[in-house]
Amino acid sequence: YRGWCLQNARCYSVNHLSVQERIEKKRKAALTGGGQLRIAAQHKRGKLTARERLELLLDPDSFVEYDMFVEHRCSDFGMEADHNKYPGDSVVTGQGRINGRLVYVFSQDFTVFGGSLSGAHAQKVCKVMDQAMMVGAPVIGLNDSGGARIQEGVESLAGYADIFLRNVMASGVVPQISLIMGPCAGGAVYSPALTDFTFMVKDTSYLFITGPDVVKSVTNEDVTQEELGGAKTHTTVSGVAHRAFENDVDALLNLRDFFNFLPLSNKDPAPVTECHDPRDRPVPGLDTIVPFESTKAYDMLDIVHGVLDEREFFEIMPNYAKNIVVGFARMNGRTVGIVGNQPKVASGCLDVNSSVKGARFVRFCDAFNIPIITFVDVPGFLPGTAQEYGGIIRHGAKLLYAFAEATVPKITVITRKAYGGAYDVMSSKHLRGDVNYAWPSAEVAVMGAKGAVQIIFRGKENQAEAEAEYVEKFANPFPAAVRGFVDDIIQPSTTRKRLCRDLEVLASKKQTNPWKKHANIPL
């Protein structure tokens, strides 16, 4: 053995050189992915390459790449040939910084086997996810993949499952964001579906379980890719995606902006950034925003924008279940989650879709220490067979559940109607609301005056008189205020000042729920 070593001493230095060269060669190959032709084709589709995307997403020179030398291990169908091996395979992984804060990333490379998922690909993704959980930093996935690496068969399926498991393990530990920037079909869709937020790029991305061809052969429906799983479908109809952006550049720049709202992990408080908007700024427009007629609509976003730092609101699912408004913003620099009923759409009632949309958002905020501010103007749950058959009972229960279990600071402002069960649901005092305010226009009641009078005075005359009496008694903030169900009745223009002050006090709030293996939310 010793002799072998000596014999090879001279060869070693030669070998060493060739290793250096090979490292360089492999690195260079890794950097060009599937080669210039495929890069050009990717550009022609209006898409950036996996590496260009990371360059834009992360701070300059901050990307630290892992597993650049990993290659796929398939030896069937000629895959073992050298020209079929790409250093790094079909995904680029590593960590970097967004506005100086740590993030783990993976970016699927469509130029290598259409970004298809091999065992090696999955292994690379799992590696960054594992480390992200240990360190406590978010994971961002940039999806652009044709699906499973068919040549690898079950190996590829195993890879998906490995990722799914990690998505589930990381859920509630570190924020996970998926940005769909190309195809994402079949089983692959479940990784984005398990993450906290799914964003899409308009016109160049789609998500579906089975493509138009299979749909045609099974259900005989004619549908295009865009109609079946494009950004518009998922942000307006299915509610699968949380927002869509114009193109790759727009999406990545917006993602950088979005990232600043999130804490790194469930161990970190909601981030606080430098704020130039005075915390005690009066908002005079709020004193007149609620119309005198309680049947007249107004835009809840006008209230939300008026109260927030610099009117900046990152709305989640702006085009889905528009009768509820949810999204991130800052108050005196601190990230908050906003939930508000939208009187402009379906009178702001709660229905199946808005309950689910609200519930998922509230649970994210609670998992990641983001205080929740709720603006209430809700006439109740939407009646009708469509809703009852659709399971409004179990879906509505999700929102109720989410607000009730949340232990983050919860502040509620009742701007107008808070009727019936929906009043209870919308972060009421009874569900451990920390500070609950009513505006002078608030009406906390079991139902609207007309309906109430019809029941109480069924068949009696003088309904109009009775209605007036009911209005006098209940259509105002006093019944709730005298019972302490709202802590104060506030002048609307002072809302921002009040909220900022309360958030500061509640920053040190500690509240725990009883020990359990996990709760059983009515899914």
Add this chain to the structure above:
Amino acid sequence: MAAYRNTPGFQRVLHAVKHVCFSKQRCGVIICRYSTVYDPNEKTFDKILIANRGEIACRVIKTCKKMGIKTVAVHSDVDSSAVHVKVADEAVCVGPAPTSKSYLNMDAIMNAIKQTGAQAVHPGYGFLSENKEFAKRLAAEGVTFIGPDTHAIQAMGDKIESKLIAKAAKVNTIPGFDGVVKDAEEAVKIAGEIGYPVMIKASAGGGGKGMRIAWNDEETREGFRFSSQEALSSFGDDRLLIEKFIDNPRHIEIQVLADKHGDALWLNERECSIQRRNQKVVEEAPSTFLDPDTRRAMGEQAVSLANAVKYSSAGTVEFLVDSKKNFYFLEMNTRLQVEHPITECITGLDLVQQMIRIAKGYKLQHKQSDIPINGWAVESRVYAEDPYKSFGLPSIGRLSQYQEPLDLPNVRVDSGIQEGSDISIYYDPMISKLVTYGKTREEALKKMEDALDNYVIRGVTHNIPLLREIIVHPRFVSGDISTKFLPEVYPDGFKGHMLTAGERRELLATAAALYVAAQLRSQKFLGDLRVSVVPAESRQWELCVELDKGVHMLGVSRSGNNYTVEIDGEKVEVSGEWNLASALLPITINGKHRTLQCLLRTAAGEISLQYLGTSFKLRVLSNLAASLSKHMPEKVPEDTSSILRSPMPGSVVAVSVKPGDNVAEGQEICVIEAMKMQNSMTAAKTAKVKSVHCKAGDTVGEGDLLVELE
């Protein structure tokens, strides 16, 4: 409606609270150039009802308060929380939103007077201000109308009669037909006799409504049709008259003040030549055009007309003045004019106070020789309109942010709205009257530039871009103006401020500085951090800035609040005390002070800046993002030539086509009415009508699809 709101006690409490906020906001800043010399021994009314809304109601209430008079506001239901309601001592709802059911609803207003015990009514302008029926009903109830007698309103309100009276009073008048025109054909005949061009206008009209100019027979027929429709909808009276149209005239008017004892004064002139569609945009007092002799001659004729109709109260005699300083009587407005503040600025009189005194029966306090011209005053009418469409088509919306430039000296803002107010389709889209004052015209105009730059209006489209351009235009600055000013200066329509190379650099540099400031701030996290932040701070940025299809490579370096921006080899220094939350950006660019406004800043690098009045859209990207952007697909814009969309919110008056019709380019497709202005919508190309998405009577929003062509 909630019951507590109907309880007068609670309502009053709410109002009282709101009222305090309001006066705090207004007081403490000297904004009025007029003085209300109030003699506490001169007995006046105890309570006045103001039969109007918006800024003029607020204006009247302001003087009433100074005179110790209680005020009653009337309002429609949508105006329940309007400013004029809050500042009044009492308020009465007189009906639903449409003016015919509220502010023109005499029965309801008479009831409001009875209910509140008001002794007098100030009608403001518009609405019932020149309605003789209203004045009669008030007189019958023993309530004082703060304005002229019924007789004078009637005489001057009718354009035909007023012309005859003016002639008799030896006032110069325009040649024309002194009678009502029966139909379009008679209009053509008369027009032929007088000679083109002719002006067709509503007999009962005012304010440019129901007024059309015709240069040939065909335009006369069309003008006759439009004017009679508009006259009917605006005044309920479709009688029209025709007169010689004085080409390229100035519009100069004389303010008069007359008491019930036969004394009358003229308070100098107002130059109101800057108009669009016969509605005033910028006014000033005095006029650069009048010499003292012409002024006196006009003033004396105005007074003689006032005397001829036994006029009392404040009134305005409008003249057209041609290039040779010949002046012709146009009409007399028997009310307080919109633009009265500029007269108050140069004379120091409070016209509302004088009207109230006169109505109470007092003699004039001043003699003609007491009336000065002190300094110069300019008024810009700030409207919620899109100035890029026919110099202003109405827009609606909620004032999400609103800040008047009241901390500047010598600035007066007469407004009836505040942050959060709605500009609705029901009423005039005026936001405010912005008045600046100076010892000289130059000073007043400079002040107007500052005031417009510092005026924050968000949530509705406004005409500040146009106003800002007018007041710095060389022709305007030199006083070379006429009523044709806008179409002559902007023959292809208003396009916003045209940047010079230097201004372009200033704008680019400001956007770049703003971008860098925002980037740096986004890396500043406060509090204890478990994982350290590694900021990518650098002192040098390479940026790519897009501005109307031009792309510029910029280098930016920063030290503290000072940014040095290098553009095409030229250095621009940007500094100033501003922050990312403020609407105004008071900055110094290469030593010059400028106030810009940041209208929009997005994560994707879009920045909109209001600069020299006009809003400019820029996109600031890092060099990397810019170079990658070239791969992004072009989004195909909608082909707009085959789609007709409503340019503004309003109602559909008539649709002249049906699916399958062939239309020629320029042919009328439908007529949209908004704020009582009728607008003919025409085909952008010759084509067949594919589908019609509206019908007469529909309410449409801005951008709503009306008709599709094939």
